[in-house]
Amino acid sequence: xxxxxxxxxxxxxxxxxxxxxxxxxxxxxxxxxxxxxxxxxxxxxxxxxxxxxxxxxxxxxxxxxxxxxxxxxxxxxxxxxxxxxxxxxxxxxxxxxxxxxxxxxxxxxxxxxxxxxxxxxxxxxxxxxxxxxxxxxxxxxxxxxxxxxxxxxxxxxxxxxxxxxxxxxxxxxxxxxxxxxxxxxxxxxxxxxxxxxxxxxxxxxxxxxxxxxxxxxxxxxxxxxxxxxxxxxxxxxxxxxxxxxxxxxxxxxx
Amino acid sequence: xxxxxxxxxxxxxxxxxxxxxxxxxxxxxxxxxxxxxxxxxxxxxxxxxxxxxxxxxxxxxxxxxxxxxxxxxxxxxxxxxxxxxxxxxxxxxxxxxxxxxxxxxxxxxxxxxxxxxxxxxxxxxxxxxxxxxxxxxxxxxxxxxxxxxxxxxxxxxxxxxxxxxxxxxxxxxxxxxxxxxxxxxxxxxxxxxxxxxxxxxxxxxxxxxxxxxxxxxxxxxxxxxxxxxxxxxxxxxxxxxxxxxxxxxxxxxxxxxxxxxxxxxx
Numbered sequence: 475x476x477x478x479x480x481x482x483x484x485x486x487x488x489x490x491x492x493x494x495x496x497x498x499x500x501x502x503x504x505x506x507x508x509x510x511x512x513x514x515x516x517x518x519x520x521x522x523x524x525x526x527x528x529x530x531x532x533x534x535x536x537x538x539x540x541x542x543x544x545x546x547x548x549x550x551x552x553x554x555x556x557x558x559x560x561x562x563x564x565x566x567x568x569x570x571x572x573x574x575x576x577x578x579x580x581x582x583x584x585x586x587x588x589x590x591x592x593x594x595x596x597x598x599x600x601x602x603x604x605x606x607x608x609x610x611x612x613x614x615x616x617x618x619x620x621x622x623x624x625x626x627x628x629x630x631x632x633x634x635x636x637x638x639x640x641x642x643x644x645x646x647x648x649x650x651x652x653x654x655x656x657x658x659x660x661x662x663x664x665x666x667x668x669x670x671x672x673x674x675x676x677x678x679x680x681x682x683x684x685x686x687x688x689x690x691x692x693x694x695x696x697x698x699x700x701x702x703x704x705x706x707x708x709x710x711x712x713x714x715x716x717x718x719x720x721x722x723x724x725x726x727x728x
Numbered sequence: 729x730x731x732x733x734x735x736x737x738x739x740x741x742x743x744x745x746x747x748x749x750x751x752x753x754x755x756x757x758x759x760x761x762x763x764x765x766x767x768x769x770x771x772x773x774x775x776x777x778x779x780x781x782x783x784x785x786x787x788x789x790x791x792x793x794x795x796x797x798x799x800x801x802x803x804x805x806x807x808x809x810x811x812x813x814x815x816x817x818x819x820x821x822x823x824x825x826x827x828x829x830x831x832x833x834x835x836x837x838x839x840x841x842x843x844x845x846x847x848x849x850x851x852x853x854x855x856x857x858x859x860x861x862x863x864x865x866x867x868x869x870x871x872x873x874x875x876x877x878x879x880x881x882x883x884x885x886x887x888x889x890x891x892x893x894x895x896x897x898x899x900x901x902x903x904x905x906x907x908x909x910x911x912x913x914x915x916x917x918x919x920x921x922x923x924x925x926x927x928x929x930x931x932x933x934x935x936x937x938x939x940x941x942x943x944x945x946x947x948x949x950x951x952x953x954x955x956x957x958x959x960x961x962x963x964x965x966x967x968x969x970x971x972x973x974x975x976x977x978x979x980x981x982x983x984x985x986x987x988x989x990x991x992x993x994x
Binding site for chain 2: 525526527544545546547549551552553563564565568569572575576577578579580581582606608624625
């Protein structure tokens, strides 16, 4: 059986600029991978390559054994958080429902089965009581839960979360991490979670992919986030400090 | 009530007005949700140049409206999505259209009355043939929106995820603008280019304040728009006895309903 994600010497360019250079990565079913690195390192571009939204200029990219293409229902995707439009008059239930049939033509009348499917996924992300709330009244963490629920409705085998922890306070951050881990383990699906900070993810990730300067390193946290490995990646001296069960990377902007 | 609306020209006004109100409510919901009300506003004014040009060349104003608004909609759609630049480009296109409009007018002497109708609508001057054409175009818009309803909603709410899911986001944006253009073209004879906003944005924006859920919002916007038309015509004909134009009443009612809804809700 093929791996969920396989990148071999993948190179992705935006215009003339190579964003990803020689990325090699294999992610297996049920694996929780944190994708780390400074702004502009290509974390989002990596996700877009897996979604088939950008084509690799070299090497190969495979998702579930196939060349990525748009409209793959085996991938759940939550892009970088934006403020959800207040004027749409949508309820939580409506936005979660997009995950089920937002790509189908026609009006799509409500049915008991559709409602049950949405309720079930809302239970999974612990947001049943939000079902009929207007989205503009929900907090960032609540909106993030709903977007994860939306991404789960096609029963994906790969979940891509782009900066789901950005602009959340510490306890909301921990809730989203715990939810993501639960989804990953219970559904046995591969998760790629993009983050600026490894610390909230330390207890749950299996491996990390650290990207910087177009290059990347992948492996267990203890092997990748070290002074030697990161200095090599950045091409300049970087100090990794461990204190109070937390990791700090000094010498670069993260 | 039926006696009040017995005259054929009043019936035509009601029929065309209702058709336009229903279609504009649906189109307006998506226009407001997509944050594209400026494009809607500009398309009305661009249509004005088309109508003036059509009259200059001896054609039906609606033909000129359709050509100019759909042409402009296609250009706006092809410009892409970066909204800041987008609005600038729309604004520049719209001033060019107004310039053309004034040129066409100055080349066509003795047209002042027709201009007035284009700017502010001439709902009481609509013929039965106009009603049929309006209804037919309106039906086409409604069927088109129904056909793309789910992907259009999805890409309005979240273009990034919709694109990843294989929804043709760009094509839908362009197609939707073409529907806006047709809707504006048929609205102009009812409320005029300066007041297309009244039916396009007023009911949808008010409904979004009052109810939750897209289905209910669109339904309420349709009811509101239709009420504005009927009440506006009733007041113009039977209370003001034709001395105050229906467009004034329709715009005034739209405002009078929106303001308390805006101030009192959420």
